[in-house]
Amino acid sequence: MATLGSVLLPLAAVFAFTVPSHCFRTLTGASFTHRNITERAILRKTAEVCQDIAAVNGDPFDLIIDDSLTPEQVVQACSPSASVVSSVAFTNAIVDIYLSNADVDFLFALNAEYHFYNETFEMGRTLITRGVSAVKDSTDMGNFITARSVLGEVLHTLQDFYSHSNWVELGNTAPYDALITPALPLENLAGPTVPTCRNCIGDDCTDNILPAVLDGGLLTSGYFNRFFPNKPEGKCSDGGPLDMTSTQEPVGGINKDTFDSRHGFLHQEAADLALTASLDLLESIRICVGDQDFLRLVGLSFAPVLCFVIDTTGSMGPEIAEVRRVSNSIVASRLGTGLEPPFYILVPFNDPDFGPVLQTTDATFFMEQINLLTASGGGDLPEFSLSGLRLALTAAPRFSDIFLFTDAPAKDAVLRSAILALIANTRSTVTFMLTDVLSFRRKRELEGLAPRIVTQAQAELYREIALASGGLTIEVPNSDLSMVTIVIEDSIAIAVVTVFQDVKNPGAPCNFSFFIDDTLSNITILLTGTPSLTFTLRSPTGATQTSSEVSEPLASFSLAGNFRRLRLNNDSETGLWEISVNSTDPYSVKVIGQSSLDFIYNLVEIQDGVSTDFFRQEGRPISGGNLSLLVTLTRSDGVSVTQVSLLNTLDGTEVNGTLQPVTDSNYVATFSNVTEGTHVVVLRGTTSSLTSRMTPGSFQRQAPTQIRTSNIVVNALPNTTIIEAGSSVTIPFTVALTNGGVIDGGAMETFTVSVTNDRDFPVTSPSTVTIGADSGGLASGTVTLTAPEDALSGTDVTLTIAAEDAAAVNSNDVVLRFSVFRVSDIAPPVCLANTSSGCPADESLCKYFVWDFTANVTDGINGTDVEITILEGNGTLETSTEVGPDGEIITVVSYTASCCANRVVLSAVDNAGNVGRCVGQADEVDVMPTTEWNVVVKSNQVCFRGSRVFVAK
Ligand SMILES: *[C@@H]1O[C@H](CO)[C@@H](O)[C@H](O)[C@H]1NC(C)=O
Ligand SMILES: *[C@@H]1O[C@H](CO)[C@@H](O)[C@H](O)[C@H]1NC(C)=O
Ligand SMILES: *[C@@H]1O[C@H](CO)[C@@H](O)[C@H](O)[C@H]1NC(C)=O
Ligand SMILES: *[C@@H]1O[C@H](CO)[C@@H](O)[C@H](O)[C@H]1NC(C)=O
Numbered sequence: 001m002a003t004l005g006s007v008l009l010p011l012a013a014v015f016a017f018t019v020p021s022h023c024f025r026t027l028t029g030a031s032f033t034h035r036n037i038t039e040r041a042i043l044r045k046t047a048e049v050c051q052d053i054a055a056v057n058g059d060p061f062d063l064i065i066d067d068s069l070t071p072e073q074v075v076q077a078c079s080p081s082a083s084v085v086s087s088v089a090f091t092n093a094i095v096d097i098y099l100s101n102a103d104v105d106f107l108f109a110l111n112a113e114y115h116f117y118n119e120t121f122e123m124g125r126t127l128i129t130r131g132v133s134a135v136k137d138s139t140d141m142g143n144f145i146t147a148r149s150v151l152g153e154v155l156h157t158l159q160d161f162y163s164h165s166n167w168v169e170l171g172n173t174a175p176y177d178a179l180i181t182p183a184l185p186l187e188n189l190a191g192p193t194v195p196t197c198r199n200c201i202g203d204d205c206t207d208n209i210l211p212a213v214l215d216g217g218l219l220t221s222g223y224f225n226r227f228f229p230n231k232p233e234g235k236c237s238d239g240g241p242l243d244m245t246s247t248q249e250p251v252g253g254i255n256k257d258t259f260d261s262r263h264g265f266l267h268q269e270a271a272d273l274a275l276t277a278s279l280d281l282l283e284s285i286r287i288c289v290g291d292q293d294f295l296r297l298v299g300l301s302f303a304p305v306l307c308f309v310i311d312t313t314g315s316m317g318p319e320i321a322e323v324r325r326v327s328n329s330i331v332a333s334r335l336g337t338g339l340e341p342p343f344y345i346l347v348p349f350n351d352p353d354f355g356p357v358l359q360t361t362d363a364t365f366f367m368e369q370i371n372l373l374t375a376s377g378g379g380d381l382p383e384f385s386l387s388g389l390r391l392a393l394t395a396a397p398r399f400s401d402i403f404l405f406t407d408a409p410a411k412d413a414v415l416r417s418a419i420l421a422l423i424a425n426t427r428s429t430v431t432f433m434l435t436d437v438l439s440f441r442r443k444r445e446l447e448g449l450a451p452r453i454v455t456q457a458q459a460e461l462y463r464e465i466a467l468a469s470g471g472l473t474i475e476v477p478n479s480d481l482s483m484v485t486i487v488i489e490d491s492i493a494i495a496v497v498t499v500f501q502d503v504k505n506p507g508a509p510c511n512f513s514f515f516i517d518d519t520l521s522n523i524t525i526l527l528t529g530t531p532s533l534t535f536t537l538r539s540p541t542g543a544t545q546t547s548s549e550v551s552e553p554l555a556s557f558s559l560a561g562n563f564r565r566l567r568l569n570n571d572s573e574t575g576l577w578e579i580s581v582n583s584t585d586p587y588s589v590k591v592i593g594q595s596s597l598d599f600i601y602n603l604v605e606i607q608d609g610v611s612t613d614f615f616r617q618e619g620r621p622i623s624g625g626n627l628s629l630l631v632t633l634t635r636s637d638g639v640s641v642t643q644v645s646l647l648n649t650l651d652g653t654e655v656n657g658t659l660q661p662v663t664d665s666n667y668v669a670t671f672s673n674v675t676e677g678t679h680v681v682v683l684r685g686t687t688s689s690l691t692s693r694m695t696p697g698s699f700q701r702q703a704p705t706q707i708r709t710s711n712i713v714v715n716a717l718p719n720t721t722i723i724e725a726g727s728s729v730t731i732p733f734t735v736a737l738t739n740g741g742v743i744d745g746g747a748m749e750t751f752t753v754s755v756t757n758d759r760d761f762p763v764t765s766p767s768t769v770t771i772g773a774d775s776g777g778l779a780s781g782t783v784t785l786t787a788p789e790d791a792l793s794g795t796d797v798t799l800t801i802a803a804e805d806a807a808a809v810n811s812n813d814v815v816l817r818f819s820v821f822r823v824s825d826i827a828p829p830v831c832l833a834n835t836s837s838g839c840p841a842d843e844s845l846c847k848y849f850v851w852d853f854t855a856n857v858t859d860g861i862n863g864t865d866v867e868i869t870i871l872e873g874n875g876t877l878e879t880s881t882e883v884g885p886d887g888e889i890i891t892v893v894s895y896t897a898s899c900c901a902n903r904v905v906l907s908a909v910d911n912a913g914n915v916g917r918c919v920g921q922a923d924e925v926d927v928m929p930t931t932e933w934n935v936v937v938k939s940n941q942v943c944f945r946g947s948r949v950f951v952a953k
């Protein structure tokens, strides 16, 4: 650490130092972490939304909402059907959000405002409110991956406020609303010159905040400096283990990150407020985007998306017709069941055009668009297939199945490494449907046109992409297309898991075995290979079926083109199955089924000594280095994981990771000295309570995406993840060679750099970077990405920085996502001139009276219309609009309700997604009978209006 004294080398410093441990970090084991708090908040808020939806629909909802919820319980309780459900998407969204939350300690470790250090209240609040707008806009535009990553960052900053400021010490028991409400002033800030702390007495910091600060209710926060002790006079320090300022008077600090911190005696209070504040922030997003989009934001969907990338050049008529047929069949069978795809994605490509991406939640609209597709144009051969695929990969949620239809090679093969990087980043699976190349060639020859053909070398690119993603390359004459598109229905069924997958290239006869467990149903074996391929399938009891038998005794078998499908007749024969494949040509074997038991993993870095917190690792892992995987199971009841291994797909060797449980459903698997090549992650274990068996049964799952190692490291540190329209983001990056898993400080190398983004935003970047003398083996450069002036708020842009060594043998890359933001409107609507009528003080009379509330709501001059929703109260609402004296739009709200609910809370949302609130409360009045009875009760519903019948005390 002694080498880090200089901030002149910020990149090297930030990349090299073990990441600071400064926020809600576990030291004693029982403290709250950002991860605990974030996960709890999402689980609770999601369950609340489902509960409210169930109440509206009159459906039962019996989940108890507390801090012990698990993702699988929430998905189960929210699920529209009792059949097998998968919590992969929800689990993944939660992990994505908390890993982005943790990223703030890595990417923005030294930016005070991201942590509310140094009394940066205005800037910290701006980060939060701007981030929340970006989350809302991205959600509105369906850009959920970006929305989640920004949400994670915002939650980090918000949660840090409660640990790093003196809000808790001031005696507050509710969150600070102004942090999520731009319109509220930040009041009672201590100010830059006001002293706030005195020395701790030894280790005792219980009374180090100055009485004047506490009595005056002045808000302050701790100063933090990683490298130097200086801070403004009289100011509190953070006082965490990495903070140098706490050694200077006033010594000590006020942070509440853990129970062991200087103000650890208030850790529980700070964590509780951080949780409540996180819930409030999620609620403000929910109000703006609506319940359905909120659930999509948190990944709560019950079915996978349907995603097609399709060549629309002249020859593609039959394929388009087939896509139409398959889509129709899926839409028809799912509509109204609650198991519809959460959205539909269609990316056409042609020559010279590709896109735009059609992404919609509306099945009818999707079908209309598919019906409008026509095959036309496309003179010369290759098409922009990879450009189309890239759009689909960035638009689709992680872990999607993408189907690409074409009969032509890729014209944009230069995108190969960007595509492979995106696959590693998104874990989506790409299946190619390559059709009718030969017969079309004949047809074109007849028409006197150049033959249209995909050569083996060109098809190899598609095969490589499919393989890297765990997808298939299906080659079929288009007359047989309908026999292979069943793979689409197999893949996007509910809760599909990969049990086993392998590829032999070059081909050779081989036996493959895999465990079938009793959580699996609809078990299907998919094979691709040349027509001469034969196989024998063997069940655990020894029954066999060969490729010449089509339906008995074990499976029904169908064949078209290079594709074979076997659906097992009986899902309940659990145990070790075997398939022997005989072919000398390349082939692939994949076993899938439906099960709620699945897993996801993330490449993470673990902080030395503290293995309970993780930082996401971007890019490909280093050959010869260590690799840590955060493995998250989608269900944990009765499941125990016995082995997580890396299977080298080239030589078939399998290495066990060292397993460490983190929670019931999270494990860390650590591998040292990872061999060069491509690997897949295999998980094995046993299930007990899921089954009726007395002895636990074995299960296995495999992650489809391949992990490719590299001996190059690329690191990038953007200065923000939100770009203002019309402005630029600067992204310093470094590239290094590694040797034996560590950066080779003595290496000399020039790397070719290629930077691409999926929106064609202007980018500047060096085309090469060279390791300089005395740079510690790092080559550095800077990429600038500019969001055009007219980019819409919520647009996301995915940038890939790839670096290749001089020999063009090795490469690595990072994928970064940014959200575009426009500052035009950040002020929420305000509630003006509101009045409430009264209700009787005697509550037993409440049912005879109604009360009303009127208010004028406006988004101000240059503001927009507002949308009013009742948050609390069950009365009736009427609105009308007027134009105010300065031309502003005024929404006149009048609300009437029974006196038995004498409070109303309304939300007012403007077009930019800012949320304001109006709160009304009926005045309490004594009823003064004017005659014998001034209330004429015709029925319980019909009453005089409150204001007419009673008179204030
Ligand atoms: C937070 O998570 C850590 C790591 O999983 C765990 O050790 C700790 O007990 C959790 N804290 C609480 C309060 O649940
Ligand atoms: C906080 O302020 C101190 C002193 O003014 C400064 O040295 C330090 O760099 C600041 N910390 C951060 C994280 O910006
Ligand atoms: C298995 O597939 C059939 C039809 O292919 C479907 O009706 C059934 O619901 C599937 N099983 C599950 C558990 O989804
Ligand atoms: C594999 O196929 C070849 C050619 O069809 C055949 O000669 C050979 O016996 C088969 N091997 C096995 C193990 O079935």
Ligand SMILES: *[C@@H]1O[C@H](CO)[C@@H](O)[C@H](O)[C@H]1NC(C)=O
Pocket (backbone or CB within 6 Å): 642, 643, 654, 655, 656
């Ligand atoms: C990996 O772990 C499994 C289960 O614990 C064990 O059976 C197997 O022998 C291990 N493999 C290696 C290579 O250590």
